[in-house]
Amino acid sequence: MKIAFYGSSLVSSYWNGAATYYRGILRDLAQRGYQISFYEPDAFDRQKHRDIDAPDWARSVVYPATEEAMRGVLAEAAEADIIVKANGVGVFDRELLEGIVEHAAPHALKIFWDVDAAATLDEMRADADHPVRRALPDLDAVFTYGGGPPVVNAYKGFGAADCVPVYNALDPTTHFPVEPDPRFACDLAFLGNRLPDREARVEEFFLKAAERLPEQQFLIGGNGWETKAMPGNVRHRGHVYTAEHNAFNCTPRAVLNVARDSMANVGFSPATRVFEAAGAAACLITDAWEGIEQFLVPDEEVLVARDGQDVADHLAALTPERAQAIGQAALRRVLAEHTYTLRGAQVDQLFQAHAERQREVA
Known part of the structure; x- marks a missing residue:
């Protein structure tokens, strides 16, 4: 299955604490056979402070932080089986969220992946016109990287069809004991x-x-x-x-x-x-x-x-x-x-369950 993932950055952790979280989960999913395209804007000097080169397990698409370029990468969502918009991209967050709904194929799974759920929920409580509140009826699920029952209950209270915490974890091939420096x-x-x-x-x-x-x-x-x-x-x-x-x-x-x-x-x-x-x-x-x-x-x-x-x-x-x-x-x-292999297995099960439901409907 093809995943189109719209996030802050896969290749740079500069002002982007979620980078290793994205890498850990998406690399595991790639090893399970998913074809991943990660779309990130060239913004906030992240590309000048890359931690890694474009990985061989995902297609890394860095686009200019312009409306025209953003519209161009959104059009590619139509080819995906799973479309993810993460929060905190920093530019065109509202447009990207609206765009994944607009461009999704009928069978596609549409997910908002919130890596700062508690803060997002606070914003939603204060703003009845918040883009996430408006998008929830058209999304299949919300994934979060934390929050437990309080966040799950809050998102469902706002009308989310489902909310699943996918917690941070360890990638033992990246983080491990070394000699002191x-x-x-x-x-x-x-x-x-x-x-x-x-x-x-x-x-x-x-x-x-x-x-x-x-x-x-x-x-x-x-x-x-x-x-x-x-x-x-x-x-x-x-x-x-x-x-x-x-x-x-x-x-x-x-x-x-x-x-x-x-x-x-x-x-x-x-x-x-x-x-x-x-x-x-x-x-x-x-x-x-x-x-x-x-x-x-x-x-x-x-x-x-x-x-x-x-x-x-x-x-x-x-x-x-x-x-x-x-x-x-x-x-x-x-x-x-608490490894990304276990988190990847969790996400894979969720994706497979959706695909099975789509087959039953068809």
């Missing part, structure tokens, strides 16, 4: 772009912990932090390419995950970084959110913090031996239960 040496590292709905939580969980432990060293990676005032024991690394993520995760004594406001509030939303860090056998400290036990066991496979003081307390008590034990336990858990 002196560039990333520190006691605690955090990786994430500076975003309005994350910054206050980074201040609480990361910067306050650094203030409380002046004798320890902290490292922050990601875009946008270069203008942020920080304690003297924090250094800024800038954009960290996906090829460097393993070393970034393996080298510090511990790494920190901080959810965005909306994801922390709704719960059941592990970031991609959670599984990447676990795949590298890193000792992960995460801010507290409902549902963490579904993915990693607190105090055995992950350390959970309610605030910056908790982060500082965890770090002050964390010996290298315990950090290693937590990281190894997390690695075993994600390899057993």
Whole structure:
């Protein structure tokens, strides 16, 4: 079956945290025989900061961020059996969503894939004319990469025919333990772009912990932090390419995950970084959110913090031996239960069930 996927970027993680999520799921689907075309606009300097070349398991189509080019790639949706519009493309989001409905063949499965569901739902509650609200009656399903029952119930309340969480996971061929790299040496590292709905939580969980432990060293990676005032024991690394993520995760004594406001509030939303860090056998400290036990066991496979003081307390008590034990336990858990092979199997079953229904109708 042919998949036409309209998203932010497959080849660049620059201001695009969903890149490794797309790669993990779509590569597995390609190995199952799906023919994938991924359409992404040349926008936000993503093409200048590519992490990978165009993969051999998908047709990568980079189009100019113009209305004419957007209309051109939308026309190709008519040839697909499965058409996906992901949120957060950044340009022509409304037009792309309307376009997949307009151009879809009668038999095609039409999906809105929401990689920021909690935030999207907040927007939908505030705007009766939101494009996703308008499109839901014409879509076959909504997939999300997190949110659990609260997000499923909310989407169905807005009229979605179906809503299925397809959680982040680990691609063990991409993220795995490596030797430490002196560039990333520190006691605690955090990786994430500076975003309005994350910054206050980074201040609480990361910067306050650094203030409380002046004798320890902290490292922050990601875009946008270069203008942020920080304690003297924090250094800024800038954009960290996906090829460097393993070393970034393996080298510090511990790494920190901080959810965005909306994801922390709704719960059941592990970031991609959670599984990447676990795949590298890193000792992960995460801010507290409902549902963490579904993915990693607190105090055995992950350390959970309610605030910056908790982060500082965890770090002050964390010996290298315990950090290693937590990281190894997390690695075993994600390899057993949270890989993109398992997520791909889940999505494949959903696609096959739709195809079977179409055959029955025919």
